[in-house]
Amino acid sequence: MREKKLSIIDLAKQLGTSATTVSFVINGKGKEKNISTALIEKIESLVAELNYQPNALAKSFRTGKTMTIGFIVDEIAQPFFSGIARFIDEKASAYGYNILFSSTKNSKKKGSEILQVFNERCVDAFIIALPNGLEKEVEQIISTDVPVVLFDRYLPALESDYVLIDNENSVIEATNHLISNGCKHIAFVTIETDQMQMLDRTIGYEKAIKAAGLESYLKKIDYQNKAHSVSEIADFLKQNSQLDAIIFSCNYLSMDGLDAIATTNLKIGEDLAMVSFDDLDVLRYFKPAITAVIQPLEKIADKIIEILIYRLRDNAVKDKLKVILNTNLEIRASSKAKITTAVDVLNK
Amino acid sequence: MREKKLSIIDLAKQLGTSATTVSFVINGKGKEKNISTALIEKIESLVAELNYQPNALAKSFRTGKTMTIGFIVDEIAQPFFSGIARFIDEKASAYGYNILFSSTKNSKKKGSEILQVFNERCVDAFIIALPNGLEKEVEQIISTDVPVVLFDRYLPALESDYVLIDNENSVIEATNHLISNGCKHIAFVTIETDQMQMLDRTIGYEKAIKAAGLESYLKKIDYQNKAHSVSEIADFLKQNSQLDAIIFSCNYLSMDGLDAIATTNLKIGEDLAMVSFDDLDVLRYFKPAITAVIQPLEKIADKIIEILIYRLRDNAVKDKLKVILNTNLEIRASSKAKITTAVDVLNK
DNA sequence: TTTATTTGCTTAAACGTTTAAGTATAAACA
DNA sequence: TGTTTATACTTAAACGTTTAAGCAAATAAA
Numbered sequence: 001m002r003e004k005k006l007s008i009i010d011l012a013k014q015l016g017t018s019a020t021t022v023s024f025v026i027n028g029k030g031k032e033k034n035i036s037t038a039l040i041e042k043i044e045s046l047v048a049e050l051n052y053q054p055n056a057l058a059k060s061f062r063t064g065k066t067m068t069i070g071f072i073v074d075e076i077a078q079p080f081f082s083g084i085a086r087f088i089d090e091k092a093s094a095y096g097y098n099i100l101f102s103s104t105k106n107s108k109k110k111g112s113e114i115l116q117v118f119n120e121r122c123v124d125a126f127i128i129a130l131p132n133g134l135e136k137e138v139e140q141i142i143s144t145d146v147p148v149v150l151f152d153r154y155l156p157a158l159e160s161d162y163v164l165i166d167n168e169n170s171v172i173e174a175t176n177h178l179i180s181n182g183c184k185h186i187a188f189v190t191i192e193t194d195q196m197q198m199l200d201r202t203i204g205y206e207k208a209i210k211a212a213g214l215e216s217y218l219k220k221i222d223y224q225n226k227a228h229s230v231s232e233i234a235d236f237l238k239q240n241s242q243l244d245a246i247i248f249s250c251n252y253l254s255m256d257g258l259d260a261i262a263t264t265n266l267k268i269g270e271d272l273a274m275v276s277f278d279d280l281d282v283l284r285y286f287k288p289a290i291t292a293v294i295q296p297l298e299k300i301a302d303k304i305i306e307i308l309i310y311r312l313r314d315n316a317v318k319d320k321l322k323v324i325l326n327t328n329l330e331i332r333a334s335s336k337a338k339i340t341t342a343v344d345v346l347n348k
Numbered sequence: 349m350r351e352k353k354l355s356i357i358d359l360a361k362q363l364g365t366s367a368t369t370v371s372f373v374i375n376g377k378g379k380e381k382n383i384s385t386a387l388i389e390k391i392e393s394l395v396a397e398l399n400y401q402p403n404a405l406a407k408s409f410r411t412g413k414t415m416t417i418g419f420i421v422d423e424i425a426q427p428f429f430s431g432i433a434r435f436i437d438e439k440a441s442a443y444g445y446n447i448l449f450s451s452t453k454n455s456k457k458k459g460s461e462i463l464q465v466f467n468e469r470c471v472d473a474f475i476i477a478l479p480n481g482l483e484k485e486v487e488q489i490i491s492t493d494v495p496v497v498l499f500d501r502y503l504p505a506l507e508s509d510y511v512l513i514d515n516e517n518s519v520i521e522a523t524n525h526l527i528s529n530g531c532k533h534i535a536f537v538t539i540e541t542d543q544m545q546m547l548d549r550t551i552g553y554e555k556a557i558k559a560a561g562l563e564s565y566l567k568k569i570d571y572q573n574k575a576h577s578v579s580e581i582a583d584f585l586k587q588n589s590q591l592d593a594i595i596f597s598c599n600y601l602s603m604d605g606l607d608a609i610a611t612t613n614l615k616i617g618e619d620l621a622m623v624s625f626d627d628l629d630v631l632r633y634f635k636p637a638i639t640a641v642i643q644p645l646e647k648i649a650d651k652i653i654e655i656l657i658y659r660l661r662d663n664a665v666k667d668k669l670k671v672i673l674n675t676n677l678e679i680r681a682s683s684k685a686k687i688t689t690a691v692d693v694l695n696k
Numbered sequence: 697t698t699t700a701t702t703t704g705c706t707t708a709a710a711c712g713t714t715t716a717a718g719t720a721t722a723a724a725c726a
Numbered sequence: 727t728g729t730t731t732a733t734a735c736t737t738a739a740a741c742g743t744t745t746a747a748g749c750a751a752a753t754a755a756a
Binding site: 365366367368369383387406409410411 | 733737741743
């Protein structure tokens, strides 16, 4: 049923010329290869008339280029990742690249499988938010000169191009914001992990707290599921009734935090200031709206593509690039100036 | 730098056998093709030892199959689409397929370009939330026996496999829910469009209102941007102060609706019951939580993949399939039983 | 006029698989 | 015993491009 598709050879036969010539013209090398203008025009008009579409498979096979970029993240449904995916697609398309994606579920095994499959499929480049433990696999890919840009998290053992945000300073800024609003007992809730971006956030918190001479309230959650996380946070709040502010180190913890706070009689923005690392629609619509550290999604995507295009054009062995972007602390009602008590005022 | 990759011919040479035999064994056809167990084992162990990875490009080129599915939606960053994408990836991976995605921004031109590019890349199948006006292009693809499953929206002029939800009955159910809670002046806010799924939702509203003998309050917004939409909804609310319930026909209108209602002195769940078509985290965390018509994302993905695999295995000319799934009306505080006034009670 | 260069093409190989068709030997059958 | 069938492979073509190498004619340079 399926009609045999037109090949470059069919075109050549119809015009009484060779496949080579047709190939040159189709690829815009007519002039360069000294094809006469007359023939160029004849070929181009036939291509248009017959709506010839080159067989991308044959082309890829021959050239080894697929014009495909592998995009690997924890979970495409997470707003942060789908937001990045959106811009990556937009910008990569402009260069003729398409995006093949898959989700690792933050599993080393799944991540390794995806790396292998995408590699076998000869993607021209990788964009990855890499689970820990896959340094060797990625190194292997880099060693074959396939460009790789990692984002969101940093793997100290892995020499590679990176696009990251300044996690430490972002949290320092958030913490200082709370401190300058009079908060004295600021908690930081994070997950038990060895992912660098999370550790850096914690470091930022501790530095800011120490610099201000305040007491540190650090809560690490061994993340199992939402219910467990909510109850851990709720318990933590109950056991630390002196807290006047709380920072959550990532967006899903912020959501769990909202649920946990709802089980207490604490009023966000009044009894307890709150800041979320990572923004979400929920945080903007919540009453009161929740202050958030916002990652510059479009800029991240921009930088990633910029680096990839640079590497794809001329991947001479050069130093690896490490781009670190600033975040934006969007101050909303949840952390606006607190009514400081008389005692606080006197203490100043 | 890049080492020449191992080919099937290299393996054959090393073993003193032919490429054909190696190919048979690698593809698990050793037994079927009468290759001796001894040789099968020798080949398999060499493959393992040298970690031979077949060149997927050559394979695709030869077979015409890419093991790739094109996934085309309005905008991958929209939670509905990224939610579907997640399950599509999960389920397609299980069959060895990977997902190439791109976003049309609901533009006919962009959609048409993506269709063409994916087609040239020989994706084995398409999953599409199709903008209006591309019926011809999709028909052309279907005519070449490439499986296409459309979802989210129905194009009456296009004979194809579809996975849809029952828009009309979902809204009827939502409207009846409000009616049974005593609402008498129920508005329906939708967009000016010719997309069938939206029209069906409106039809559901009007049927339910008519059946109950109530007055219809239908507001169609010519969607330009969020600010305009919010102000249109706010005006509509102010001009119809008798309203006691409002239904939004899609998730972004629900968000705009929340913003609009915030500009009035109406209290959701008290003065005004609210229902959203499509769920969002925002709606669950909002105070009060907003009742929503929830689409069964995983089931939708399941059905899509089921149909595709069926078509990919044996795409004999058979009637097109149309799967229509039920939604789930999740009742939350925003639409819980209203306190009916004395007048209402007496009127019964 | 002879030689070198440019113009305008073509030939043929290569990319790594799959697979139809074939071959040679061994086993089974008549 | 001769014939068929099964076993265990191999040969070679094909998929549609790209591209290095080459060639003939026209033009320019010497």
